[in-house]
Amino acid sequence: MNTISIVLLLWCIVISCWYGAAPTSAASAPIAKPNCTTHCGDVAIPYPFGIGPNKDCYFDEWFQIECRHTNYTTSANYSRQAPFLKRVNLELLSIYPFKDGRQSVQVKNPITFFSCEGKETRQPQNLTGSPFIYSQTDNIFIAVSCGLSATLTSDHGTVAECGSICRNNTNSNFRNCLGGIDCCRRILPITWDRRKHSSAFSIEIQYSNSSTSDPMGDCNYAFLVEEKWLLINLSNVRDVKHMDNVPVVLDWILIAHDYGERFRENPDLTGNHSTPLCTRNWTSWGDWATMICACQSGMEGNPYLLQPCQGLGSGVGLLLLLIGAWWVHKIVKKRKTIAREKMFFKRNGGLLVEQQLSSGKVNVDKIKLFNSKELEKSTNNFSIDRILGHGGQGTVYKGMLADGRIVAVKKSKMVDKSMLSEFINEVVILSQINHRNVVQIMGCCLETEVPLLVYEFIPNGTLSQYIQEQIEEFPLTWDMRLQIATEIAGALSYLHSAASFPIYHRDIKSANILLDEKYRAKIADFGTSRSISIDQTHLTTCVHGTFGYLDPEYFQSSQFTEKSDVYSFGVVLVELLTGQKPISAVTWSQEKEYRSLATYFITSTQEDRLFNIVDARVLKEGSEAEIQVVANLARRCLNLNGRNRPAMREVTSELEAVQMSRKPSISADQQNSEGVDFVEDDSVGHWDVESLSEVSASY
Numbered sequence: 001m002n003t004i005s006i007v008l009l010l011w012c013i014v015i016s017c018w019y020g021a022a023p024t025s026a027a028s029a030p031i032a033k034p035n036c037t038t039h040c041g042d043v044a045i046p047y048p049f050g051i052g053p054n055k056d057c058y059f060d061e062w063f064q065i066e067c068r069h070t071n072y073t074t075s076a077n078y079s080r081q082a083p084f085l086k087r088v089n090l091e092l093l094s095i096y097p098f099k100d101g102r103q104s105v106q107v108k109n110p111i112t113f114f115s116c117e118g119k120e121t122r123q124p125q126n127l128t129g130s131p132f133i134y135s136q137t138d139n140i141f142i143a144v145s146c147g148l149s150a151t152l153t154s155d156h157g158t159v160a161e162c163g164s165i166c167r168n169n170t171n172s173n174f175r176n177c178l179g180g181i182d183c184c185r186r187i188l189p190i191t192w193d194r195r196k197h198s199s200a201f202s203i204e205i206q207y208s209n210s211s212t213s214d215p216m217g218d219c220n221y222a223f224l225v226e227e228k229w230l231l232i233n234l235s236n237v238r239d240v241k242h243m244d245n246v247p248v249v250l251d252w253i254l255i256a257h258d259y260g261e262r263f264r265e266n267p268d269l270t271g272n273h274s275t276p277l278c279t280r281n282w283t284s285w286g287d288w289a290t291m292i293c294a295c296q297s298g299m300e301g302n303p304y305l306l307q308p309c310q311g312l313g314s315g316v317g318l319l320l321l322l323i324g325a326w327w328v329h330k331i332v333k334k335r336k337t338i339a340r341e342k343m344f345f346k347r348n349g350g351l352l353v354e355q356q357l358s359s360g361k362v363n364v365d366k367i368k369l370f371n372s373k374e375l376e377k378s379t380n381n382f383s384i385d386r387i388l389g390h391g392g393q394g395t396v397y398k399g400m401l402a403d404g405r406i407v408a409v410k411k412s413k414m415v416d417k418s419m420l421s422e423f424i425n426e427v428v429i430l431s432q433i434n435h436r437n438v439v440q441i442m443g444c445c446l447e448t449e450v451p452l453l454v455y456e457f458i459p460n461g462t463l464s465q466y467i468q469e470q471i472e473e474f475p476l477t478w479d480m481r482l483q484i485a486t487e488i489a490g491a492l493s494y495l496h497s498a499a500s501f502p503i504y505h506r507d508i509k510s511a512n513i514l515l516d517e518k519y520r521a522k523i524a525d526f527g528t529s530r531s532i533s534i535d536q537t538h539l540t541t542c543v544h545g546t547f548g549y550l551d552p553e554y555f556q557s558s559q560f561t562e563k564s565d566v567y568s569f570g571v572v573l574v575e576l577l578t579g580q581k582p583i584s585a586v587t588w589s590q591e592k593e594y595r596s597l598a599t600y601f602i603t604s605t606q607e608d609r610l611f612n613i614v615d616a617r618v619l620k621e622g623s624e625a626e627i628q629v630v631a632n633l634a635r636r637c638l639n640l641n642g643r644n645r646p647a648m649r650e651v652t653s654e655l656e657a658v659q660m661s662r663k664p665s666i667s668a669d670q671q672n673s674e675g676v677d678f679v680e681d682d683s684v685g686h687w688d689v690e691s692l693s694e695v696s697a698s699y
Helices: 003-021 174-178 227-233 237-242 316-347 350-359 372-378 417-431 463-468 478-498 552-557 562-578 597-606 616-621 624-637 648-661 668-672
Strands: 064-072 078-085 090-095 104-110 112-114 132-134 139-144 148-154 157-164 183-187 201-207 220-226 245-252 254-256 277-282 289-294 387-390 394-400 406-412 441-445 452-456 513-515 521-523 583-588 591-596
Touching (some): 104 220, 174 183, 201 220, 220 227, 220 237, 372 394, 372 441, 478 562, 478 616, 478 624, 552 562, 562 597, 562 624, 562 648, 597 624, 624 648
Parallel strands (some): 220 245
Antiparallel strands (some): 064 078, 078 090, 104 245, 112 220, 139 183, 148 201, 254 289, 394 406
16 A cells, blocks of 8 residues: 555544544644744744734733844754744743743853853843743752852842862763862752842852862853753763853743733632633732733643633544544655655765675674664754864764764765765775774764764864863873874874775874874874775875875875875874974064975974974973984975885884883983984975965865
8 A cells, every 4th residue: 555545544534533523622722812923943932922023912021022043053054043032132942831830931041151262251141120030940050160169149149159179070970060079069049939039140250279270271160050951961061161051941920010901810610610710919019910820720721811721631533633643644754754764875875885885895894874863862963062073074973872882973064976985985994994093983874964974982182182282181291292103103004004905094184183081092084085906006186185284296296195194194293293283374574474384394404403393391301312213204204205205114113113212121321322313315305385375275
């Protein structure tokens, strides 16, 4: 039976159920007044809230909703409609149902940052004079940093205060905050006197110990947040640093200045249980009343419309009607989903992957085909809060699989078939690699609009962050730099000569080198890599790479060899030695120019100025002989003539020898007894950065 036949059959069932249920079914309960908009985006807007400009659609100006177009910048820019409480200018996330006397809304409220680069210090929104107050039962106060005292003050005095101590724990969960370790939290005190409820807050932070080392640097922040949202959506309170707002709950009351005209106090003398009950409470400080309306027990609806509430059950006929409609919807939706997934699978190169699988080029044991729902759940629907970074071919998200494993999910940003081969190429290349210093692929998903790759999660960021940003909490020692350089060289040597097919990475740079939990190096981002047959010596391709790391010989000839990877590695080695960026802006005679680190390094060594450009920590911890050996190796890697560059296995051996020389069994006198002079080689030459002016900064 085809889809159309199923739909027609079920539709007949639905119609018969409808007529059978007609005597006992009630019309769908309205949520807004007639001719008034009921939704903004995906948020329902029940009266007394309402969307203008018709003033009859909302109770008063405090409940007026403005539907705005809001732009979000992620891997793909998009716009959506979002409701705002116009008078207090807060984005409305949800209006909770009018049940059990609850009258609350969920809104976005700013995080208060202190001394955070790129973040302004904003206090919680002042709600004075409005019918809204901060919920005492739903919200909690959180402060993130250590060695501090955080205070939440309202218009009635100090509301909450907490302090924290430093344990340098970068993964602060809520149990740590409760104990005051690297963060702290407090619940809000409850008072039943509404006149003492808080509508305005201010947050202050003071350091209790100025000498304490804060693992987050100088950035400290505190905020009010809905406790339920925090527990469900965040495992680490430090993730809030990358956000601007968090949800809070506001309670509200209806202030009936013209009580007699709008509402009546209804004791339900008629005995009709569908009639909503409205009760008033005259204030002791003004000639006005607060009003609460509610449906009676067992009934539901919008009591503020003063229309009959409905029973929770409307008979067997209505139940069958809903089941039939749901059944039709589910079958049609499932068939559409299957057809859509097949279309995406084909468009995203599924047939090409199957071809690679059948040819034996893909290691089937290493590649799992994930389904889209599994990865959506693991990344919280690819929330912007889960973004780890942006790679050359897409955006990377942090995810947690159902078995508890933490993974990195790359969402490709390709939109045309011209980039499809690069995505499939990364799957093929990574499935062939088994090396401890290369990021391991776990699988992929092709049934989504854009293809997804799943990798092992590498927690400690990129090498470029540690080199260029000079992270004080974990500085790169000379021993660590040697270890990282040796590990990268070893991985490249494996790719070039020990893998089943020689593999050229083609985009070696410090931003593509990740550091794991033990700060071991792992090479990532194989989107532009290529494997070749053993008898091939080079690839002729369109130029790919990153400005500053690009082999000048490859740029001129479009022929990529294993020595092109060697050149790029040489730039990384110079970065480790100097702590400088591969391309930097310098000002000469009030004109800005861009300087290549490779050229600057070669010129400095030729002019005997090596130790003027070496990083201060390297000078302090490394011997002169060791630094000269590594610098001489980097200079050879940067030779303009690829044939004169060493192979990666030779580079690995020399770096391992330097590491061995630093072992305690060899005395310091032996290490420093001999200097190593640079070999003069006129063929090294200079690479003029201006000749690359036609090239984009990255490819």
